[in-house]
Amino acid sequence: MNLPFSQNDLSHVVETDRAHVWHHLLQHKALETSDPRIIVEGKGMRVWDAAGREFLDAVSGGVWTVNVGYGRESIADAVRDQLIRMNYFAQSAGSIPGSLFAEKLIEKMPGLTRVYYSNSGSEANEKVFKMVRQISARHHKGRKNKILYRERDYHGTTIGALASAGQPERAALYGPFPEGFVQVPHCLEYRKQWDVENYGQRAADAIEEVILREGPDTVGLLCLEPITAGGGVIVPPEGYWERVQEICRKYDVLLHIDEVVCGLGRTGTWFGYQNYGVKPDFVTMAKGVASGYAAISCTVTTEAVFDLFKDDPADPLSYFRDISTFGGCASGPAAALENMRIIEDEQLLNNTLVMGDRLMANLEALKEKHAVVGDVRGKGLFQGAELVADRKTKEPVDEKLAQRVVAEANAQGVIIGVTNRSLPGLNNTLCLSPALIATAEDIDRITDAIDVALTRVFG
Numbered sequence: 400m401n402l403p404f405s406q407n408d409l410s411h412v413v414e415t416d417r418a419h420v421w422h423h424l425l426q427h428k429a430l431e432t433s434d435p436r437i438i439v440e441g442k443g444m445r446v447w448d449a450a451g452r453e454f455l456d457a458v459s460g461g462v463w464t465v466n467v468g469y470g471r472e473s474i475a476d477a478v479r480d481q482l483i484r485m486n487y488f489a490q491s492a493g494s495i496p497g498s499l500f501a502e503k504l505i506e507k508m509p510g511l512t513r514v515y516y517s518n519s520g521s522e523a524n525e526k527v528f529k530m531v532r533q534i535s536a537r538h539h540k541g542r543k544n545k546i547l548y549r550e551r552d553y554h555g556t557t558i559g560a561l562a563s564a565g566q567p568e569r570a571a572l573y574g575p576f577p578e579g580f581v582q583v584p585h586c587l588e589y590r591k592q593w594d595v596e597n598y599g600q601r602a603a604d605a606i607e608e609v610i611l612r613e614g615p616d617t618v619g620l621l622c623l624e625p626i627t628a629g630g631g632v633i634v635p636p637e638g639y640w641e642r643v644q645e646i647c648r649k650y651d652v653l654l655h656i657d658e659v660v661c662g663l664g665r666t667g668t669w670f671g672y673q674n675y676g677v678k679p680d681f682v683t684m685a686k687g688v689a690s691g692y693a694a695i696s697c698t699v700t701t702e703a704v705f706d707l708f709k710d711d712p713a714d715p716l717s718y719f720r721d722i723s724t725f726g727g728c729a730s731g732p733a734a735a736l737e738n739m740r741i742i743e744d745e746q747l748l749n750n751t752l753v754m755g756d757r758l759m760a761n762l763e764a765l766k767e768k769h770a771v772v773g774d775v776r777g778k779g780l781f782q783g784a785e786l787v788a789d790r791k792t793k794e795p796v797d798e799k800l801a802q803r804v805v806a807e808a809n810a811q812g813v814i815i816g817v818t819n820r821s822l823p824g825l826n827n828t829l830c831l832s833p834a835l836i837a838t839a840e841d842i843d844r845i846t847d848a849i850d851v852a853l854t855r856v857f858g
């Protein structure tokens with residue numbers, strides 16, 4: 400660590416943090432007896448805390464975000480140059496990086512043509528929900544306004560986005576929610592809901608059943624994660640996506656894929672949906688778009704959807720009456736452009752595939768060795784291990800034990816994640832999402848630490 404701060408300065412930071420900062424996700428009572436974690440420096444895959452401890456970060460900034468790793472001077476330079484030239488103007492006007500990043504993005508997303516900027520994943524998803532409601536009001540006489548979401552998926556933290564949360568523990572305490580959001584069943588085959596051979600097709604058929612139950616003329620949108628993240632790293636079974644696409648076409652339901660986690664390389668393709676050949680009407684993205692170097696999110700859609708918002712220029716209600724103040728920050732697309740250049744020039748999609756295979760092989764080996772590992776799943780550098788008390792019954796381990804595994808890995812200098820206050824009784828999946836620059840040594844060090852942690856907690 401090489402910081403322009405003395406140990407005294409850092410101790411002051413820790414104390415003022417304890418006194419004044421309300422951390423995300425934490426029960427602060429616990430911080431009365433321990434120090435808050437303050438991360439002070441990062442380089443590549445590693446971060447250092449205020450006490451000088453070094454950690455290998457296997458979760459890209461805690462929440463699958465820092466895809467190209469820490470300390471990228473070229474992104475900092477791109478942002479600095481842009482801020483000095485032109486930092487901000489409302490997005491009713493354009494910007495140089497906003498225009499150039501949209502062009503680059505659209506090159507990677509055949510079939511989609513329009514990019515709407517905002518600044519968080521929740522907000523990007525809310526934009527889709529608003530667009531669908533406007534399409535309903537203006538083009539379907541108020542019909543087709545319902546939004547379907549899937550059990551175990553998550554689309555954001557605002558009240559509107561939480562209305563689409565398939566993770567009850569996230570939404571508990573924050574209702575009442577807006578109307579018109581309807582849940583469809585999850586597709587995790589490990590926790591089967593149907594005893595059939597073609598599970599993917601069956602799980603997708605369940606969506607059709609919901610559409611028929613609600614009435615196809617009431618349903619406007621189906622919103623899905625390509626691979627569920629915080630709900631337990633769920634890779635849809637074979638045949639699922641093909642059937643989903645068919646169902647959406649059959650009932651004229653727009654398909655929205657939430658790429659907030661998978662977007663920009665995490666699964667070894669630019670976007671998660673591109674593993675499945677599916678053609679969405681909306682794609683949203685945030686976290687990895689600029690790897691956390693600036694706040695940016697995008698709602699991307701087709702020309703057909705875009706055209707619905709300019710049908711009658713004389714009518715003031717025809718355009719999309721929406722703004723996101725910080726969607727006009729030029730630092731976001733400036734950072735995103737450089738982030739994308741790095742992924743291309745350093746061939747990080749390929750590295751993600753190679754290292755993803757290694758990570759999966761290592762997790763499979765842990766499953767062989769530790770009975771508590773019930774299932775391992777994922778794609779690219781986005782993987783999880785579900786911990787069970789009993790392999791036969793698949794009874795989940797107590798979530799406190801899963802959290803102890805995280806703490807034991809942390810004690811060895813490796814930061815891993817676990818599903819957290821998402822699903823009652825099912826917060827038992829360890830989550831791994833190292834940066835796309837991970838090396839074979841990094842991957843082995845991560846799984847070695849989990850190996851030791853599992854032995855310490857479960858014997």
Ligand SMILES: Cc1ncc(COP(=O)(O)O)c(C=O)c1O
Pocket residue numbers: 462518519520521522524553554555556624628629657658659660685686
């Ligand atoms: C799949 C998914 N969508 C949306 C969001 C919300 O993104 P944000 O926290 O940037 O609002 C998240 C956040 O974890 C997510 O995992």
